[in-house]
Amino acid sequence: MKVVIVGGGFGGLNAAIGLRSADCEVTLIDRENYHLFQPLLYQVATGSLSPANICAPLRNVLRRQKNATVLQGDVVDFDFEQREIVLKDRRVPFDKLIVAAGMTHSYFGRNAWQQLAPGLKSISEATEIRARVLSAFEQAEWEQDEVERRRLMTFVVVGGGPTGVELAGTLADLAHHTLAKEFRHIHPQTTRVVLVDAESHVLTQFPESLSVKAGEALEKLGVEVRTGLRVSDIDEAGVTLGDERIDAGTVLWAAGVTASPLGEKLATAAGVETDRAGRTLVQPDLSLAGHPDVFVIGDLAHLEDEEGKLIPGVAPAAIQEGKYVAKLIRKRLKGREVSPFRYRDLGSLATIGRAEAVARLGRLQFTGHLAWLLWLFIHLMQLVAFENRLLVLLQWTWSYITRGRSARLITTHPHRPKSAASSEPRPTPREHRPTRPIASEPQLVQSQCE
Amino acid sequence: MKVVIVGGGFGGLNAAIGLRSADCEVTLIDRENYHLFQPLLYQVATGSLSPANICAPLRNVLRRQKNATVLQGDVVDFDFEQREIVLKDRRVPFDKLIVAAGMTHSYFGRNAWQQLAPGLKSISEATEIRARVLSAFEQAEWEQDEVERRRLMTFVVVGGGPTGVELAGTLADLAHHTLAKEFRHIHPQTTRVVLVDAESHVLTQFPESLSVKAGEALEKLGVEVRTGLRVSDIDEAGVTLGDERIDAGTVLWAAGVTASPLGEKLATAAGVETDRAGRTLVQPDLSLAGHPDVFVIGDLAHLEDEEGKLIPGVAPAAIQEGKYVAKLIRKRLKGREVSPFRYRDLGSLATIGRAEAVARLGRLQFTGHLAWLLWLFIHLMQLVAFENRLLVLLQWTWSYITRGRSARLITTHPHRPKSAASSEPRPTPREHRPTRPIASEPQLVQSQCE
Structure with a gap:
């Protein structure tokens, strides 16, 4: 039996690991070749940590799990009739599908x-x-x-x-x-x-x-x-x-966050509803209505707890959901059923x-x-x-x-927006000087010359 | 007195540090905001080390040297008449100039x-x-x-x-x-x-x-x-x-290596010769002929030792040259002279x-x-x-x-050249399948399903 997991974040990776002793072939598909520990991403953005400190190559994490393979690729659509995932350059058949594609930024319609x-x-x-x-x-x-x-x-x-x-x-x-x-x-x-x-x-x-x-x-x-x-x-x-x-x-x-574009493709292909942020509405066992073999987990899933509160888009929820679906698949393979998903708020x-x-x-x-x-x-x-x-x-x-930050590297050349004022050419002191000399700049801090 | 250093590699950085107690203002200009420890670069290319492991922010290295300032910018030309360095968006005046712009790849004219x-x-x-x-x-x-x-x-x-x-x-x-x-x-x-x-x-x-x-x-x-x-x-x-x-x-x-494009600009502006690889021919004190206040150090300098052998483009030579020019400037400020540069082959x-x-x-x-x-x-x-x-x-x-390599991240999307064969569309098994299913691929390693 082929289980395909889309997304190697907290939800997808935990689902894959949860299936390690199950009688199935697991294919984990992600755009990147690594699992990202997102809670520490702000430390990369501010130069305290290097990307590799918070990334683990997916192949390395799953290297001992013989029933799991990793595929780096862009999923672009779902074909439920053929039961295949559509990637940019190939198709991957599935018997069970777990979608953990996550959320992206919402600019409230102001995409500029x-x-x-x-x-x-x-x-x-x-x-x-x-x-x-x-x-x-x-x-x-x-x-x-x-x-x-x-x-x-x-x-x-x-x-x-x-x-x-x-x-x-x-x-x-x-x-x-x-x-x-x-x-x-x-x-x-x-x-x-x-x-x-x-x-x-x-x-x-x-x-x-x-x-x-x-x-x-x-x-x-x-x-x-x-x-x-x-x-x-x-x-x-x-x-x-x-x-x-x-x-x-x-x-x-x-x-703000909104569902990854894949969320809409999934909802359309499966004929299920989404909430205002584009999250896919799921059944109490995280499957899609009418598609008992298709599950949505992590931030992309819209499920409410007993009190009618949306289960939040946080790592612990994604991890619990990934483990739950893995367990559900394992049990069903043995002909047993599991009770609905219950979120434990840690x-x-x-x-x-x-x-x-x-x-x-x-x-x-x-x-x-x-x-x-x-x-x-x-x-x-x-x-x-x-x-x-x-x-x-x-x-x-x-x-x-x-208080050092060793990873303070400018490795991309940022397209810094400039103020209208600064982008206008300014008068230069002498005709042949295209730009102004540094010598005339104010020195806020006295440069000490020993 | 203004000393401007172009390039924050081994030569330029050591020249800046060598001037720490000199009565001058030092400006170190580099395209990047960090000094790169180039001898370990291959470990980044093969995923053993992260970029930040072999880079030190130039400002951080020079933070206690009050007479040194760092300027991140692109030097595009030299104006010896005005005694200014021309950057993309400004000019920087100098009294003494040290050029340590290094070498780049030579494809022997086959730029494609x-x-x-x-x-x-x-x-x-x-x-x-x-x-x-x-x-x-x-x-x-x-x-x-x-x-x-x-x-x-x-x-x-x-x-x-x-x-x-x-x-x-x-x-x-x-x-x-x-x-x-x-x-x-x-x-x-x-x-x-x-x-x-x-x-x-x-x-x-x-x-x-x-x-x-x-x-x-x-x-x-x-x-x-x-x-x-x-x-x-x-x-x-x-x-x-x-x-x-x-x-x-x-x-x-x-x-192969060839001089950085700045080398040619420098030679033209100063009216000095270059060797076949574009290195600037320098005097025994590393200055340019006719320009006693302009020095070239590191890989970009062409100087021969007593036996007529070119001093090699290696880090120890650049470090020695940077220190030498700093010492020369310090001594001259005190009215003293120094003997010609001598390379110690370590x-x-x-x-x-x-x-x-x-x-x-x-x-x-x-x-x-x-x-x-x-x-x-x-x-x-x-x-x-x-x-x-x-x-x-x-x-x-x-x-x-x-034997792990934790920095095994694909962070850029490489423009991988493809063989002509693989870029041609192949026949697909069924009309509605744009790409082939994975299931039909040969499995070289038996996928173990417990």
């Missing part, structure tokens, strides 16, 4: 914002954000115009969920501490990091007392927390929040900057260093490959002690 | 080969090579055609210098050991790695006995060493060596695969594990930032023990 304000879901987005952030400081260092320099040193993060909070906190730490001594013409300590959210608090998925504490912790880190404000426009020079304008060199998006964790976090474990609430240690422990324990776990811990310990 | 056979000089080239190598195995795993599968699993490295030898050796180790258990339809152990060189031996810069041993060590690793052969053509499906044809999915170039080292190397230290010669340990020690000691040194050692130790 995507270029202006990248989101953080993939390694390439993380290295793009890293390049934009670091290049902003490189440009500010040599920018002559005071207003433009302020703009380049202003960062706006849109969205106050865990990703937005983590990004804003680590950006503030990067600017105010790590980079503090490395520039000669600018003071990175004066960098503005603004976190914007439409709700009245950040981290609204947490109990209100924790949300309030998270907001306070962010402000202590030097982040301007602007809640209750909606972004009305993003352009090349900054963001507009209703009547207010923030000129910014870098805008990052952590505000709690929520979000880190804020260097050593702060908020955590809810069942009814217990933690804040501060204890919550941070809890966050650190849980995340390190969950990193798929042991090798990564050990090296990430060492890398982190070192970064933590030194 | 550049896309077909990338060379290894930069981080982006290393990650591109990594993506091509890993994608070749990903494609071979699902390739139905036996001939095409063999082609995808054939790698040709052109050029038997240290880079070519290191690439071929680690490619063989990657294929024959690391990947051995991770595929289901192919046997990575059967991968062909061919090293081609026009000379009669590899590593001709070493004494002949060491060259011979290096060739033997490569063959023991499973590399086909083909010396005395010239590449007459490279196309999308492989290489032609005179009468012989090798169909290959991946061709890598390590055969020897040569090249590693071959996992734990073999050849080394010449003065008149001493080493091979095998001892040479490899020497190589390891010297390279680790020279890594600029302590943080990197420690983490690279750990990363390496772990990779060495496990």
Whole structure:
């Protein structure tokens, strides 16, 4: 029996591993050749960790599982009549199908914002954000115009969920501490990091007392927390929040998610409904209505718990769903049935900057260093490959002690939006000088010549 | 006094550091924001190390040197009349200029080969090579055609210098050991790695006995060493060596170097001569004829030792030259003169695969594990930032023990050349199937279903 899994994230990978002793052939298909440990992606975006620290090659993870094969490829459609997955250059037949294609960014219909304000879901987005952030400081260092320099040193993060909070906190730490001594013409300590959210608090998925504490912790880190404000426009020079304008060199998006394009293809092919964010409505056993052999798991699945609450799009839910479907397939192979999926809510964790976090474990609430240690422990324990776990811990310990960020590389050449002002040619002091000499630039920091 | 240094490699960075106590303002200009430890670049190309392991942000290296500033930018020309460096978007005035712009690949006038056979000089080239190598195995795993599968699993490295030898050796180790258990339809152990060189031996810069041993060590690793052969053509499906044809999915170039384009601009602007490879001819104090305040150091400089031998384009020479020019500038500021530059030849080292190397230290010669340990020690000691040194050692130790390569990520989407055969559409079994089903592919390895 052929089981095909689309997506090697938390849901898909756990489904594959859960089938290791099942009498079937498992094919795991992913666009990338690695499993990404997404909860630490913001550390790549801010230069603390390297991509390889949070990625595990899928083939390596599954190398001992003889009934599993990995296929790197782009799934473009589903053919339920032929029971085949359609890839760009081939077709793959299935008996059972598990779709774990995840979510992507939602710009609420403003697709032009995507270029202006990248989101953080993939390694390439993380290295793009890293390049934009670091290049902003490189440009500010040599920018002559005071207003433009302020703009380049202003960062706006849109969205106050865990990703937005983590990004804003680590950006503030990067600017105010790590980079503090490395520039000669600018003071990175004066960098503005603004976190914007439409709700009245950040981290609204947490109990209100924790949300309030998270907001306070962010402000202590030097982040301007602007809640209750909606972004009305993003352009090349900054963001507009209703009547207010923030000129910014870098805008990052952590505000909304929508189903991956594959979700719509699946719903159309299977004739099932989706919710407003494009999630596929699933049966209590995570299968699709009318397709008992097709399952949707992870962020892409829309399933409600007993209280009618949507099961959240978080890693623990995806892992539980992956394991559940694997178990269901194993049991059915033996002619047995399983009870409907039940989500166990283990709690929520979000880190804020260097050593702060908020955590809810069942009814217990933690804040501060204890919550941070809890966050650190849980995340390190969950990193798929042991090798990564050990090296990430060492890398982190070192970064933590030194406040260093060794992975501060600009490896892509970012298409930085420029303000209208700075892109206009300016008058040059002498005819034959196409550009202005550095000598005439103001030196904010006295250059010391021994 | 303004000292401008173009290039943050071994030469430029050591010149900047050498001026730390001099009464001058130092501006170090580089296209990238990091110093690259080039001798370990092949380990990034083969997935053992991450880019950040061998890169140190220039600002971080120079953060405590108050008289040094870093400028990330593209130098496009030199204006000796105005005594300014011309960047894309600005000009930088200088009193003393040190050019350390290095070399780039030479395809002997066959520039079309550049896309077909990338060379290894930069981080982006290393990650591109990594993506091509890993994608070749990903494609071979699902390739139905036996001939095409063999082609995808054939790698040709052109050029038997240290880079070519290191690439071929680690490619063989990657294929024959690391990947051995991770595929289901192919046997990575059967991968062909061919090293081609026009000379009669590899590593001709070493004494002949060491060259011979290096060739033997490569063959023991499973590399086909083909010396005395010239590449007459490279196309999308492989290489032609005179009468012989090798169909290959991946061709890598390590055969020749030529001056960076900036070298020609410099020679033209200064009115000085270059050698056949475009290196700038320099005076015994590394300055340019007629321009006593302009120096060229590193691979770009053409200077001969007392015996009339060109000083080689290796890291130790660049480091010595950078330190020498810094000392010369310091002494001249105090009204003193220095004697001409003298190259101290410390020897040569090249590693071959996992734990073999050849080394010449003065008149001493080493091979095998001892040479490899020497190589390891010297390279680790020279890594600029302590943080990197420690983490690279750990990363390496772990990779060495496990034969794992954790940085095996495909992060760029390689423009893989395809054979003419495979790019043609093939007949599909059924009308409505645009591509063939996997089920009909031959399974070289029996898929075990428990």
